[in-house]
Amino acid sequence: MRSPETPRWPRHDRRFRLAVVTRHKGAAGMTLFEVMVSVAVLSIGALVAVASMTTTSQVDAAISDRAVALRAALAQMEKVKSFDYGSDFQDFIDHWTDPANATFTVDALAAPVAEFRDKPLGTTGGTNYTQSGGTGSTTYGSAPPQGQVVCDATDPNRVEIRIAVNWKGKAGNETLSIPMTFTGVVP
Numbered sequence: 001m002r003s004p005e006t007p008r009w010p011r012h013d014r015r016f017r018l019a020v021v022t023r024h025k026g027a028a029g030m031t032l033f034e035v036m037v038s039v040a041v042l043s044i045g046a047l048v049a050v051a052s053m054t055t056t057s058q059v060d061a062a063i064s065d066r067a068v069a070l071r072a073a074l075a076q077m078e079k080v081k082s083f084d085y086g087s088d089f090q091d092f093i094d095h096w097t098d099p100a101n102a103t104f105t106v107d108a109l110a111a112p113v114a115e116f117r118d119k120p121l122g123t124t125g126g127t128n129y130t131q132s133g134g135t136g137s138t139t140y141g142s143a144p145p146q147g148q149v150v151c152d153a154t155d156p157n158r159v160e161i162r163i164a165v166n167w168k169g170k171a172g173n174e175t176l177s178i179p180m181t182f183t184g185v186v187p
Helices: 014-019 032-081 089-097
Strands: 128-133 136-142 147-152 159-169 172-182
Touching: 032 147, 032 159, 032 172, 089 147, 089 159
Parallel strands: none
Antiparallel strands: 128 136, 147 159, 159 172
């Protein structure tokens, strides 16, 4: 027997039956409402998964470009540090302020072929690009240099070198810059 403080819900009360979704005995399967809710939940999950994969792909491409730029800048930094200037440091400064030596191209970060397709070969500096496909290949003009070595020797006690790599990423123009300072020359 129930205690007097426990309310009793009469099973024959119409309001009670409308508030609870019940199935008849022997009824199998799912209601249309249950199917629609489950499809909506699965659709939202699928959209979140696709959005996550798209974002991950874009971030991966950006990180890959940045890693290529960093490797190119570090390689150029090694060239700067290992330059044989003899006993005259002015040779070092003259070499790295010469535009022919101060710029470099990073092949893996080159601009798309369409940006320099109409330029003659060798007019923009850098590597010539070949587009292959169909019956053969076509070589287009070279991409402009993406890397630059900037040498600032205005202070007689030190030389500041900055190696910058510029490229066009999916989000727009990107730049990676590495500074280096020479404060003394050891013969």
